[in-house]
Amino acid sequence: MTRYTGLIERYRKRLPVTANTRLISLGEGNTPLIQLHNIPKLIGKDVTIYVKFEGLNPTGSFKDRGMTMAVTKAVEAGSQAIICASTGNTSASAAAYAVRAGIKAFVLIPEGKIALGKLAQTLMYDAKIIQINGNFDRGMALVKEVAELAPVTIVNSINPYRIEGQKTAAFEIIDELGYPPDFHCLPVGNAGNITAYWKGYKEYSTYSQGQDAVCRGRPVMCGYQAAGAAPFVQGAMVDNPETIATAIRIGHPQSWDLAWTAQQESGGWFDKFTDEQILAAQKMLSQHEGVFCEPASATSLAGALHDISTGKIPEGSVIVCTLTGNGIKDPEIAMQQCADAKPVTIDASLDQVKKAILDSL
Numbered sequence: 001m002t003r004y005t006g007l008i009e010r011y012r013k014r015l016p017v018t019a020n021t022r023l024i025s026l027g028e029g030n031t032p033l034i035q036l037h038n039i040p041k042l043i044g045k046d047v048t049i050y051v052k053f054e055g056l057n058p059t060g061s062f063k064d065r066g067m068t069m070a071v072t073k074a075v076e077a078g079s080q081a082i083i084c085a086s087t088g089n090t091s092a093s094a095a096a097y098a099v100r101a102g103i104k105a106f107v108l109i110p111e112g113k114i115a116l117g118k119l120a121q122t123l124m125y126d127a128k129i130i131q132i133n134g135n136f137d138r139g140m141a142l143v144k145e146v147a148e149l150a151p152v153t154i155v156n157s158i159n160p161y162r163i164e165g166q167k168t169a170a171f172e173i174i175d176e177l178g179y180p181p182d183f184h185c186l187p188v189g190n191a192g193n194i195t196a197y198w199k200g201y202k203e204y205s206t207y208s209q210g211q212d213a214v215c216r217g218r219p220v221m222c223g224y225q226a227a228g229a230a231p232f233v234q235g236a237m238v239d240n241p242e243t244i245a246t247a248i249r250i251g252h253p254q255s256w257d258l259a260w261t262a263q264q265e266s267g268g269w270f271d272k273f274t275d276e277q278i279l280a281a282q283k284m285l286s287q288h289e290g291v292f293c294e295p296a297s298a299t300s301l302a303g304a305l306h307d308i309s310t311g312k313i314p315e316g317s318v319i320v321c322t323l324t325g326n327g328i329k330d331p332e333i334a335m336q337q338c339a340d341a342k343p344v345t346i347d348a349s350l351d352q353v354k355k356a357i358l359d360s361l
């Protein structure tokens with residue numbers, strides 16, 4: 001059995017590296033594709049739903065797929081520093097891969113609008129954090145401007161190597177299932193990921209894995225946004241995006257045209273869901289499947305469940321939902337979600353512990 005240390009090694013023939021490229025890797029990729037067993041029964045529909053749990057990447061989000069590639073290429077080009085604007089996960093990922101490479105990371109984050117776990121990680125990885133009193137979109141604009149004036153490589157998803165790394169998630173899905181799913185659902189913020197999956201599916205199906213891939217073609221791409229940050233649903237940029245799903249609190253997506261191409265070529269669609277619907281899906285996944293993702297990630301399941309219920313996604317379908325990040329990243333939302341389930345405190349006695357168990361059986 002081949003032991004891969006990361007996705008660049010595993011898919012190096014399809015990625016822009018040479019035998020001499022020094023790979024900057026933390027063993028990213030190869031994340032589990034988990035079939036949901038309880039939720040389809042709960043909703044009473046004959047559908048096969050898998051979740052691609054990207055929260056199990058080294059820094060807890062799919063951003064690592066793109067970052068291993070972007071930092072590898074930045075180092076190859078002689079760059080000494082990288083920079084990004086971030087809602088949290090990109091900054092954590094950039095910081096970790098920069099440390100690994102021995103270069104500097106600068107991250108611009110919207111003050112007060114990133115989840116606690118992401119801030120803690122980024123601090124621990126020793127990045128230079130620049131907080132701005134503006135949102136992600138403002139940070140992104142500033143990063144693009146400053147990169148013209150200072151020797152830093154941008155590692156947001158406008159960096160084409162990010163897309164190259166991220167497309168490998170589609171490869172893994174086809175390798176594991178043996179065919180592409182009928183529908184692929186994912187949350188959309190900056191829209192780099194939907195762009196990357198579509199690129200991956202298109203590239204891989206031309207090197208079909210067998211009869212199945214040929215028969216089933218490519219998935220329909222379903223991009224889901226938060227109701228308060230839904231430029232693709234409105235068909236126009238949004239100036240003051242708002243949602244508790246901070247990872248997709250983006251009003252001016254950078255991959256605007258590419259995401260529309262993915263939607264059109266795949267025959268897919270965009271839709272939006274309220275914070276309540278997103279939080280309900282997050283809780284449902286944790287409480288019925290044992291999979292804990294962050295709020296933004298659950299948007300993919302919220303959307304899939306909605307479209308299954310209306311029949312837009314028909315019974316008999318094979319569906320993959322990308323869970324973009326780990327639930328542990330956002331402990332504050334998790335605690336709010338479970339405000340009614342406060343742990344009981346009792347005396348440290350055998351009697352009391354026994355009573356507590358029998359009372360709740």
Ligand SMILES: *Cc1c(COP(=O)(O)O)cnc(C)c1O
Pocket residue numbers: 061062063089090157187188189190191192193194247248294296297324325
């Ligand atoms: C970055 C991110 C997204 C959005 O991905 P885009 O490529 O910007 O559309 C969604 N969920 C999580 C957890 C993220 O970190």
